[in-house]
Amino acid sequence: MLSEGRKKNRVTLLDVARHASVSRATASLVIRKSPLVSTETRAKVEAVMQELGYVYNMGAARLRADRSLTIGVVIPNLVNPFFTELLAGIDRVIDAAGMVVILVNSGDLVARQETLLTRMREHGVDGIILCPAAETEMSLVEKMVEWDLPLVQVLRRVTDDCDYAGVDYAFGMRQAVDHLAELGHRDIAFALHGPVHSAYQERVDGFRDAMQARGLDPENVIRVPHQIAAIAEAAGLFTKGSRRSSAVVCFNDVVALGLSAGLYDLGISIGRDFSLVGFDDVADAEAMRPRLTSVATFPEAIGEGAGKLLLDRLAQPDLAPRKLVKAPQLHIRQSSAIWRGSSLGRQQESG
Amino acid sequence: MLSEGRKKNRVTLLDVARHASVSRATASLVIRKSPLVSTETRAKVEAVMQELGYVYNMGAARLRADRSLTIGVVIPNLVNPFFTELLAGIDRVIDAAGMVVILVNSGDLVARQETLLTRMREHGVDGIILCPAAETEMSLVEKMVEWDLPLVQVLRRVTDDCDYAGVDYAFGMRQAVDHLAELGHRDIAFALHGPVHSAYQERVDGFRDAMQARGLDPENVIRVPHQIAAIAEAAGLFTKGSRRSSAVVCFNDVVALGLSAGLYDLGISIGRDFSLVGFDDVADAEAMRPRLTSVATFPEAIGEGAGKLLLDRLAQPDLAPRKLVKAPQLHIRQSSAIWRGSSLGRQQESG
DNA sequence: CAACTGATTTAGATCGATCTAAATCGTCGC
DNA sequence: GCGACGATTTAGATCGATCTAAATCAGTTG
Incomplete structure (x- = not known):
């Protein structure tokens, strides 16, 4: 049996101690780099450990010392x-x-x-x-x-x-909303998804507060699906109907990526007809085209x-x-742009 | 001290055994769900474990039994x-x-x-x-x-x-090359990066063999940088100069994503002027636009x-x-398309 | 030279489970 | 009523390190 073989030829601290003609306790001190042992003993023990191929047994140490690293x-x-x-x-x-x-x-x-x-x-x-x-x-x-x-x-x-x-999600949301507002957008939606937890709530509250502070509608919050492909299909929610928006702040970059794909499929040009701001700024954000404006959360x-x-x-x-x-930090890239009248609206109306 | 408190009030198998009026050994058998113990003793011991809030100590078990789960x-x-x-x-x-x-x-x-x-x-x-x-x-x-x-x-x-x-990388490469060749492409490049290891070598060899089998140039292999932003900047390698290609097979989807961004920056339309095939088919591949043809490696x-x-x-x-x-499997999406004469070439020449 | 340092070293108990080998129990056959 | 047998249960050794408290040793000191 392998396990028997393994057990048999395992080198323990006791073996080391014996070969180095010291006690188990001293050998233990050497391992733990205690300053108590003399330089010569330390050298001797270390040499023996090397020679015998000693492997430290965390399991035993953990049991006695009550810590496991x-x-x-x-x-x-x-x-x-x-x-x-x-x-x-x-x-x-x-x-x-x-x-x-x-x-x-x-x-x-x-x-x-x-x-x-x-x-x-x-x-x-x-x-x-x-x-x-x-x-x-x-x-x-x-x-x-x-x-x-x-x-x-x-x-x-x-x-x-x-x-x-x-993360200070509220501050991140404020940066995102302020950025879009300063570009002239007024119909700004928040696209979110996922289970509800503190980070979710803080982002939603952060968005609402920021919108309110700007005198904009804080209730333009829309749930999108979980799967990225399904998010893409839901992009129409933001461009059609009575609640048309010119910009969307996304719950995270996954949502942004999904919406970006969906808007592409609808023939809408992001960064021209529509502005998109992501959240988290994962590596993909800079790799997207157009590059995604996103709130970095590091x-x-x-x-x-x-x-x-x-x-x-x-x-x-x-x-x-x-x-x-x-504190998060807004990274402005190509996906957000100055509001230039409702080009999107006109496009929709003419259709 | 917390650690002292912790140590003191830790309930061990021995405590459980005593409260249940059995031996440590029997209690141990109960934990390990041994069929040796009678139903009543098992019930009794389990009740006591529950009552005392016993926590199994893997560390001790591991030491004795020489396995750690x-x-x-x-x-x-x-x-x-x-x-x-x-x-x-x-x-x-x-x-x-x-x-x-x-x-x-x-x-x-x-x-x-x-x-x-x-x-x-x-x-x-x-x-x-x-x-x-x-x-x-x-x-x-x-x-x-x-x-x-x-x-x-x-x-x-x-x-x-x-x-x-x-993964059978060779098979994957063959599918990628065959796909592009069947679409009419002849100038097919392989874009790779990263350190050299068996998977790297198998992909390169796979590409070369597949090209050779089709009577195409197997040496059109080009290294791109590691960082995704730098890959984007290197996209010109495939569209300019004497070695102009109409299609690229990528080492993995990261390279594909980078090149996709770079081609976009050059104003080249993927899936029309140029074909791109990724490798691995990570979740991003389907989220990209145009959707990325990629060899899924699961x-x-x-x-x-x-x-x-x-x-x-x-x-x-x-x-x-x-x-x-x-065996990997080619997922055909929008980024690869029929070769329609050198529209890319013409565009470049007119510039 | 005994007592007293400070610096090293050590014997032996200990952590909490598992394993071995043996003990115990109830029952059954003769 | 005794030995046997299957089913349970158990005492005690054990895994390999660490910790405690005490021993040892080389110098100093009074």
């Missing part, structure tokens, strides 16, 4: 590029701290999320970075705090009693922030809960 | 949507088996990859799914086999002595395949190495 990351969706960039940021920070990431995907389902959190706990992760699934109860987070499991909320939050790294930086919050908390568990709210 | 996944790049979809597939299968994924990012650097593999080994993963960084030596994989660490190569391979889940299915290979090997370590090579 492991953190859990729970995100609702792997394939959205936004979350991927977030993950890359988290990974960078956690990796640099010598820890590893256990990644799970909740699919935005609370039941599943609960199972996964239990599993992480059983695996003994030192902490968790969680983007709570939509409709997550506050009690869940409170339960985890009760477990003494360090937790950082990212992008979405269900309680203030716990660290949070996210997911990778948010991920790094979340990672740092967690590391800080591991170092000092009694810190008061902190918030890291990043 | 954990697997390592090493991929070269998190932000490429292709790898994300792959990861989603792996995650689904591994998760369904009750195991979790430890994810790390090699950045396509061999040195970093080596560090990460060591780290995974220290963490005691039960197996590894590896997409080898470019220029990975065969000896690395052999070393891991020597460690008795079950390994599956995915998408790229450096040895045949080890499981592999990947990354999510490949991920699932890799996961299954690994699970099988964990179950039967002595299985002979297996290969799972998925």
